[in-house]
Amino acid sequence: MYHLNDxxxxxxxxxxxxxxAAGRELGMTPAAASAALQRLEKKIDCLIFARSTRKMKLTEEGHLFIESGRKALQLLDSASNALADNRGELKGDLRIALPSDLGRNIIRQCLDEFASTAPELKITLYFGDQMTDLISQNIHLALRYGHLEDSSLIRRQLTLxxxxxxxxxxxxxxHGLPAHPEELAQHKVLILSRGSEPWHKWRFSHKAQxxxxxxxxxxxxxxxAVIKDWALAGEGIAYKSWFDVAKEVHQGSLVLLFADYIADSIPLQLVYLQSDYPSYKIRTVIDFIKEKIQTFESNYPPLF
Incomplete structure (x- = not known):
């Protein structure tokens, strides 16, 4: 029988x-990963991948084996999660993707506090403002803004x-205080690029329009996070989530503009892949983060 790690x-x-890349993620050298794959293929007497110089492509038999193997691992994970639930255990790996600014300046401190109560839990954080693919990057939990169309994800809304x-x-x-969003054309503006596209459409609202x-x-x-640093340094006007700048606005290091033109709020939510049995550690950390978000909202309410 082959090893589960293979x-x-x-x-x-x-x-x-x-x-x-797969070997590196699992702490293996490329040579060791290649040897492990060959060992597995020999054990099951099946060529899982058709190799080329550029990519690995599943063979027909390999596709069947990988799909069955994935289901088997999910069942084993569900069994382990059920035991952890019964015992109230926080252990193993927990990989979380976070937006850069909110992640570094608020959520990371929350997770540091959480980790101090769970010494057997290994937390790995990934910061970035790009949309994370939970499957390809092997992420357990991601914090995301906005309305999501991906039906493969379970959502837990934290706030609007x-x-x-x-x-x-x-x-x-x-440079003066702009009175209306249309005056932004006469000002220095700091733009966040999402993917390869600059986010140049800023949304506002007035009298429900x-x-x-x-x-x-x-x-x-x-x-x-760099956009906010530039704004704090006086380099221009930034368009940010309220959470990203709430503390600085309350402290006076940033000034809220266009308070009469705030657009409708968007969801801030934690998402994870569909599962028949979401793990105890995921549910526990979600509840912990939600409680911290509510505390932050109480300490820094909107000034509009």
Whole structure:
């Protein structure tokens, strides 16, 4: 019989289409990962992948084996999760993807506190403002803004979050205070790039009427934390989630703009892959984060 770790490796190779990437994720050298795959194929007397110089492609038999193996691992995970539930255990791996700014400045501290109460739990954090593929990146839990169309994900809404325009007192002193979102065309604007596309349509609302303003920025970045740093330094006007800037607005280091034009809020939610038995550690950390979010909202309520 083959080892379960070899099966896990083969499944990740199929998902990542790379022996070295799958091996690296599991703490193996490319040579060791390749040897493990060959050992598995020999054990089951089946060529799982058709190799080429550029990618790994599942054979017909390999596809059947990987799909069956994935279901078998899910059943084993469900059994382990059931035991952990019964025992109230927080142990094993927990990989979480977080948006850059909110993740670094609020959620990371929450998870540090959570980890201090669960010494047998290994938490790995991934920061970034790109949409994370939970399967290919082997993520257990992701924090996401907005309405999601992916039906393969289970959602746990934490709160509804407005987006706001902000600038530093220094910027306003130098460049003036815009009275209406349409005046953004005359100002320096800081734009977040999501994927390869700059987010240049900022949404506002007035008297229940939604409208968008197309902005062109003097500075772009794909990292939301950098956008806020630029805003704090007086480099321009930023369009951010309220949570990202609530503390700075309350403290006076950033000024809320267009308070009469705040658009409808969007969901802030934790998502995870569909499962017949969501693990105890996932449910526990979701409840913990939700409680911390509610506390933050109480400490820094919207000023509009």
């Amino acid at each position: 099966l896990k490796l083969a499944i990740r190779i199929a998902e990542l289409q790379s022996v070295s 979050m407005p987006r706001v325009a902000v600038a530093s007192p220094r910027y306003i002193e130098l 939604q409208f968008e303003v197309n902005v062109t920025g003097n500075k772009n970045c794909n990292d939301g």
